[in-house]
Amino acid sequence: DAKTTQPNSMESNEEEPVHLPCNHSTISGTDYIHWYRQLPSQGPEYVIHGLTSNVNNRMASLAIAEDRKSSTLILHRATLRDAAVYYCILRDDFGNEKLTFGTGTRLTIIP
Amino acid sequence: EAGVAQSPRYKIIEKRQSVAFWCNPISGHATLYWYQQILGQGPKLLIQFQNNGVVDDSQLPKDRFSAERLKGVDSTLKIQPAKLEDSAVYLCASSLGRSNHEQYFGPGTRLTVT
Numbered sequence: 001d002a003k004t005t006q007p008n009s010m011e012s013n014e015e016e017p018v019h020l021p022c023n024h025s026t027i028s029g030t031d032y033i034h035w036y037r038q039l040p041s042q043g044p045e046y047v048i049h050g051l052t053s054n055v056n057n058r059m060a061s062l063a064i065a066e067d068r069k070s071s072t073l074i075l076h077r078a079t080l081r082d083a084a085v086y087y088c089i090l091r092d093d094f095g096n097e098k099l100t101f102g103t104g105t106r107l108t109i110i111p
Numbered sequence: 112e113a114g115v116a117q118s119p120r121y122k123i124i125e126k127r128q129s130v131a132f133w134c135n136p137i138s139g140h141a142t143l144y145w146y147q148q149i150l151g152q153g154p155k156l157l158i159q160f161q162n163n164g165v166v167d168d169s170q171l172p173k174d175r176f177s178a179e180r181l182k183g184v185d186s187t188l189k190i191q192p193a194k195l196e197d198s199a200v201y202l203c204a205s206s207l208g209r210s211n212h213e214q215y216f217g218p219g220t221r222l223t224v225t
Contacts, residue, residue: 032212043115043202043216044154087153097142097206098167099214101153 004088009106012078020073020105022088027068030093035062035073037084038104044087047073051093083109113137115217117203123223129191132220136184136205142166143180144214145188146202154202160186161208193224 005023012018024033035047048055048062050071055062061074075082087104091097116135124130136143141162146154157176159167162183171178175194180186190197200219
């Protein structure tokens with residue numbers, strides 16, 4: 001499985017945008033970029049995914065670099081509820097759908 | 112829509128004892144996953160079912176772990192005998208299948224082996 005690299009932790013102020021980076025220099029053409037987050041004492045929760053184009057949904061936006069070697073998850077206006085561990089994961093569309101989690105980025109929101 | 116249900120939520124056992132976890136996926140979801148999450152780490156896939164068949168169990172310690180998904184719906188994960196290093200949260204997830212990218216996770220079962 002192709003690997004991803006994320007910062008161990010980040011902090012952001014409440015009600016400000018947050019940009020969570022992810023590097024995936026060995027990404028293959030059939031790898032989708034997935035983001036999940038895990039709130040304290042809960043199971044992971046799907047956030048967003050994309051292949052080549054930028055994506056938006058009600059939770060976040062995903063900006064994908066033109067060469068696909070990096071991506072950024074954007075939370076437009078952070079709330080205290082967004083404090084979680086965010087995982088960037090590559091999933092091969094021709095594989096068995098499994099998700100290989102790294103250690104993620106622990107996001108702290110400062111009130 | 113009801114989410115993925117897991118029980119029990121917490122379990123404490125002594126080493127060498129056995130334990131079983133139960134998962135009820137979202138109705139209609141063909142694919143079911145069991146993950147192990149050790150404190151401070153991301154979840155690690157143990158086994159993946161497609162309906163009642165095993166797709167991937169390459170990381171399941173088969174000498175002590177077993178899982179089944181009878182009738183392609185509910186699933187149980189068993190550990191026998193448990194070791195101290197099995198202390199972790201065991202997460203169940205389900206998805207519609209290949210054409211759908213989203214996995215839905217249950218709240219997990221926190222196992223402590225003493």
